[in-house]
Amino acid sequence: MDTSSLIDSLHPLEVKVLSAFGAKHSATLQTEQLLQSTKLEPSQLSMAVEWLLAKSLLDVDTETVTPIVSLTKIGELYFEKYSPIERVLSAARDAAKTGKRLTIQDIQVREGLEPADVSGAIGRLKKEGALLIIQGGCIESTGRASQTAEAMRGLLQQLHGAPRELRAFSETHRQVIHDHAVKRGNAREPFRIDDRVARALKLSPSGIEAAQQLSRQGTAEEVSQLTPELLKDGSWRTKRFRKYTISLRAPRIAPGKRHPYREFLDGVKTQLVSMGFQEMRGQLVETEFWNMDALFMPQFHPARDxxxxxFVKEPIHASSIEEPFLSHVAQAHRNGGETGSTGWNYPFDAERARRLVLRSQGTAVSAHTLASQPAVPGKYFSIARCFRYDQVDATHATDFFQVEGIVLGTDINFRTLLGLLNLFAREVAQAKEVKFLPAYFPFTEPSVELHVRHPKLGWMELGGAGLFRPEVTLPLGVTVPVIAWGLGLDRMAMVALGIHDIRELFTDNLDLIRSTKGSF
Amino acid sequence: MPTITIFKQDLEGLLATPGEPPQPITMEQLEDSLMLVKGELKGQNPDTGELRIELQDSNRPDLWCCEGIARQIRVKRLGVLPKYDFLTTKLKSPKQLHVAPGLENVRPYVAACTATGYLVTQEGLAQLIQTQEKLAEMFGRKRRTVSIGIYRLKAIKFPVTYDLVKPDEASFTPLGMDTVMTLGEMLLVHPKGLEFGGILAGHDHLPFLCDANRQALSFPPIINSREAGEIRVGDDALFVEVTGTDLSMVVLTLNIFSANLADRGAVIEPIEVRYPYKTALGLGVITPQDLDKSRKISIGTIEQALGQALGVHEVAKDLTAYGYEVTTKGKSVTVTLPFYRQDLMHAMDVVEDVAISRGYGDFLPVMPSQFTVGGLSRIEEVSDRMRALMVGLGFQEIISNILGSPQDLRDAMRLAGTEWGQLVEVDNVMSQNFSALRQWMLPSLLRVEAASNRAFYPHRIFEAGEVARRDPLQPLGSHTITVLGGMIAHADAHFSEAHSCLDTLFYYVNQAYSLEPIQHPSFLTGRVGGILSEGKQIGVIGELHPEVLERWQIGVPAVAFEINLSELAERS
Structure with missing residues (x-):
């Protein structure tokens, strides 16, 4: 790495330390001196020094190690409540005054001390002759003082809250400290000895180079933003631009964008147009006539209740139904009329035909198109909002889109129907394998269900279709065969949107709408 | 359409060649066979052999049972429907069922037969009950047009009478009870009386079926007698009757039952029903009876519809193998449906049966070759252009239910009692939340705003979509228009922010507009304008009224506009 990119990569703390050497690039500085000149915390300084050592920008000139004594948590506890050795000794003295016998057990219980602490203290006191162990495991004060106990008390007081260098203590005290310092395998001790390392540091040759470059840079003013003024007077040439940490996360913005479900439907719309389909539109409110009667669903059909x-509350009925469609359809229901059918053989109720409903199937839109002198040959589609009297749950919506349409032509028959479905399978679901199953719809005969092997979803039902019954087409004035088709795309949409609940297609959660990626 | 439960071993038994042991049917064979009956396997339990099958065709009630499914498969295997002798044998003195005068105004028709020699099994009984229920429920329109009763034949002395009595004139212990009650009491207390009593509403005399000893059989279409009308496993002699309001449906239903019982090995004996009033089939009607008339269809009709040349003989073979009786002459076939079907309305019904009999896989798909030009409607083009502009203006598109509640659409917008508050409402409300069509777009936008106070601001949202406006001059009392609604919500949202967006939209669709002050309860007075274009008000823009925001529990100011796109689409 060359010096300038090395400098770019330096942390501000490192820069501070390097700069502390100032103009005297060859100076040797003590840690203490660096602390003063950089005004860093000891931890920050030691971090920066370690990094610079690792980058070989600094060298250690000399290193002095000073042992420092401090109290451990146990030590601070002993300072407050006296050490076990003192407590054992004073317990023994109290017993001697009152003449009571005192067992090791008694001390443990009375003082609430660990057995190891008690036995350690007794051992030391016995060695020093301050205690005797008499018959029956009882202990007895000899009245003599314990050097250790005294030394301990003094040390605890001196070290409480104030670590000191080890060499400041007398030989005897140093012994006591060593005996009672935390060591491996014995953490329950009052003292700790740490090594404080004081270093004399100097710059390495590459460090000197870096420090020189830093000091040169220091003369150019750092700015955070390029401004029109800087450009106008050309002063940008003497500025240094603060470097950004470009790996940070970008701040979030909310772009304007299409709704992911609408985007999906737009894609379907484009595909259908590309296949030669013309869009049809209809009304949200329909008559039973166009919604069902015209589709040869008898008025007693279970799906009509x-x-x-x-059903619309007000007005209850449409003012009229267009003729001659009403009469022709009514005739087809009663006895087939001119359609070659036997009809349903029931009294068709023209009043019922005018009853207003919310459109329940997109086929109603197709029925209107059939009655409006459609083009032959002709292909039509609609993406129509429909309404069903359904309890809303994860798989049922009361208000949903149906993708439906018709194909009219003199070449329309069962085989071209299958051909069209093949096209849908390939274009809409990217499926290569298809299955055609016999199906039932009130308005088509023959009827087919289209199952496809979707590349992600496996076998699924993609749609239903059939040839409109002559009872549907002839009363509406169409004499050529007509394919009626519908596609069930919600499952594909849900996969594209990564959701599992149909209600989320119409979610009111702006965060979710903003963050949904949609298909790509 | 109905979903039924059948058992695999029962199906295998019904498919077996007489005198030979049943052959196990694989799942693959089953799925293939189900195409013959438009059936879909919905579930199965391999331990019990239970299969749940949905039958799609609402005009083929004969298929809503194990026997019917098995029959359609068997016919295909045999290539022809076996003969059902009881349709042709003439009885010298058939058992009789007498119909009482007056029933023509209540529930006019009845059909009946006996079935003997079939020992009712557990599975057979379950199928019998299921068929009875499905046919009465879905084909018989919840027993209104058809209901079925099955009885133990041994307890019955002929002739049976289909009588008409006063509600307190007849009494018996109904199924599901252990006390004797009158017909009137059954309507008041029996669960079935409460469920189906409506069928007989308004009649002071009720149908009553009893035998020659006046022993009660049933109270059609409500409930059977516990005595004679509870079939048990082990019974081997049954009496079946169907009552209803449509003679051909009544006879068809009995035909289906007789075919089912015959398929299980029963000997069917027809019964003669004697009417005191005229029926389409005369005064004495023997049931079961083959009602279907033959129909002549030219081979050209079939071939043209299928797009395939098959020839008369091939078609005759396919139809015979689907249960039809077929004769051929020249370029046409004359077909008759089997006696358990009545769904032939048009030649196209026969066309489909040819296709099903051959299998849809037998037809090679062909692309429709005639050329057509695709395109979008004018309103969709206008809507798409507006949507693109809104996206460019930084708005997030939303999409909402069109069904909402009057509370949200009208009341929370302070529009109750105003012309803006007129709604297309639903009569048969299931949930208040989905009981009216939106009349404008702003409630849809507010719905999202109200749910999104945690989403970071600013909020700029829009939706282009359909709304329904009441209009007494329209034949439907309302008309559907497409509108664009946009809303901006954040701490400093301001009229001019929305105005700038509106201005941009009109600039890019090349339409002139102006704003004029109006009064609109949803907006702050003095901060709302009507959008005027070519002398027509085609929208509104303003700062939403604080009370509206409060009603929606929205904590930041919001400005919004709505434009009638249908109006714009009609121009140029």
Whole structure:
């Protein structure tokens, strides 16, 4: 790494330390001196020094190690409550005054001390002749003082809250400290001895180079922003631009964008147009006539009752139904009329036909198109909002889109119907394998269900289709065969959007809408 | 359409060639066979052999049972429907069922037969009950047009009478009870009386079925007698009757039951029903009876619809193998449905049966070749252009339910009692939340705003979509228009911010507009304008009224606009 990119990579703490050597690049500085000149915390300084050593920008000139004594947590506890050795000794003296016998057990219980601490203290006191162990495991004070106990008390007082160098203590005290310092395998001790390392540091040759460059840079003013003024007077040439940490996360913005579900539907729309389909539009409110009668669903059909369709409260009926469609359809229901059918053989109720409902199937839009002199050949589609009387849950919505359409032509028959479905399978679901199953819809005969092997979802039902019954087409004035088709795309949409609940297609959660990626 | 439960071993038994042991059917064979009946396997329990099958065709009630499914598969295997002798044998003195005068105004028709020699098994009984329920529920429109009763034949003395009595004139112990009660009491207390009593509402005389000893059989279509009308495993002689309001449906239902019982090995003996009033089939009607008339179809019709040349003989073979009776002459076939079907309305129904019999896989798909030009509607083009502009203006698109509640659409917008508050409401409300069509877009936008106070600001949202406006001049009392709604919400949201967006939109669709002060309860007075273009008000823009924000529990100011895109689409 060359010096300038090395400098760019330096942490501000490192820069401070390097700069502390100032103009005297060859100076040797003590840690204490660096602390003063950089005004860093000891921990920050030692971090920066370690980094610079690792980068070989600094060298250690000399190193002095000073042992420092401090109290451990146990030590601070002993300072407050006296050490075990003192407590054992004073317990023994109290017993001697009152003449009571004192066992090791008694001391443990009375003083609440660890057995190891008690036995350690007794051992030392016995060695020093301050205690005797008499018959029956009882202890007895000899009245003599314990050097250790005295030394301990003094040390605890001197070291409480104030670590000191080890060499400041007398030989005897140093012995006591060593005996009672935390060592491996014995953490329950009052003293700790740490080595304080004081270093004399100097710059390495590359460090000197870096420090020189830093000091040169220091003369150019650092700015955070390029401004029109800087450009205008050309003063940007003498500025240094603060470097950014470009690896940070970018601040979040909310762009304007399409809704992911709408984006999906836009894609479907584009595909259908590219296949030669013309879009149809309809009304949200429909008559039973166009929603069902025109589709040859008898008025007693189970899917027509109040548990399947939403009825409009007011007005209850449309003012009229266009003729000759009403008469022709009514005739087809009663006895087939001119359609070659036997009809449903029931009294068709023209009043019922005018009853207003919320459109329950997109096929209603197709029925209107059939009655409006459609082009032959012709292909039509609609993405129509429909309404069903359904309890809303993860898989049922009361208000949803149906993708439906028709194809009219003199070449339309069962085989071209299958051909069209093949096209849908390939274009809409990117499926190469298809299955055609016999199906039932009130308005088509023959009827087919299209199952495809979706590249991600496996076998799924993609749609239903069929040839419109002559009872549907002839009363509406269409004499050529007509394919009626519908695609069920919600499952594909849910996969594209990464959701599992159909209600989330219409979610009110802006965060979710903003963050959904959609398909790509 | 109905989903039924059948058992695999029962199906295998019904498929077996007489005198030979049943052959196990693999799942693959089953799925293939189900195509013949438009059935879909919905679930199965390999331990018990239970299969749950959905039958799609609502015009084929004969398929809503194990026997019917097995029959359609067997016919295909045999290539022809076996003969059902009871349809052709003439009885010298058939058992009789007498219909009482007056029933023509209540529940006019009845059909009945006996079935003997079939020992009712556990599975057979379950199928019998399931078929009875599904047919009465879905084909018989919840027993209104058709209901079925099955009885132990041994307890019955002929002739049976289908009588009409006063509610307190007849009494018996109904199924599910242990006390004797009158017909009137059954309507008041029996669960079935409460469920189905409506069918007989308004009649002061009720249908009553009893035998020659006046022993009660049932109270059609409500409930059977516990005495004679509770079939048990081990019974081997049954009496089946169907009552209803449509003679051909009543006869068809009995035909299906007789075919089912015959398929299980029963000997069917027809019964003669004697009417005191005229029926389409005369005064004496023997049931079961094959009602279907033959129909002549030209081979050209079938071939043209299928897109495939098959020839008369091939078609005849396919239809025979699907249960039809077929004769051929020249370029046409004359077909008759089997006696358990009545769903032939149009030649196209026959076309589909040819295709199913051959298998849809037998037809090679062909692309429709005629050329057409694709395109979007004008309103969709206008809407798409507006949406693109809104996205460019930094708005996030949302998409909402069109069904909402009057509370949200009207009341929370301070529009109750105003012309802006007129809604298309639902009559059969399931949930208040989905009981009216939105009449404008702002409530949809507020719904998102109200739920999104944690999403970082500013909020700029829009939706282009359909709304329904009440209009007494329209034949439907309302009309659907497409509108664009946009809303900006943040701590400093201001009228001019929305105005700038509106201005931009109109600039890029090349339309002139102006704002004029109006009164609109959803907005702050003096900070709301009508959007005027070519002399018409085609939208509104303003700062939302604090009370509206409070009602939606929105804590920041919001400005919004709405434009009628349908109006713009009609121009140029």
């Amino acid at each position: 109040i548990h399947d369709v939403y």
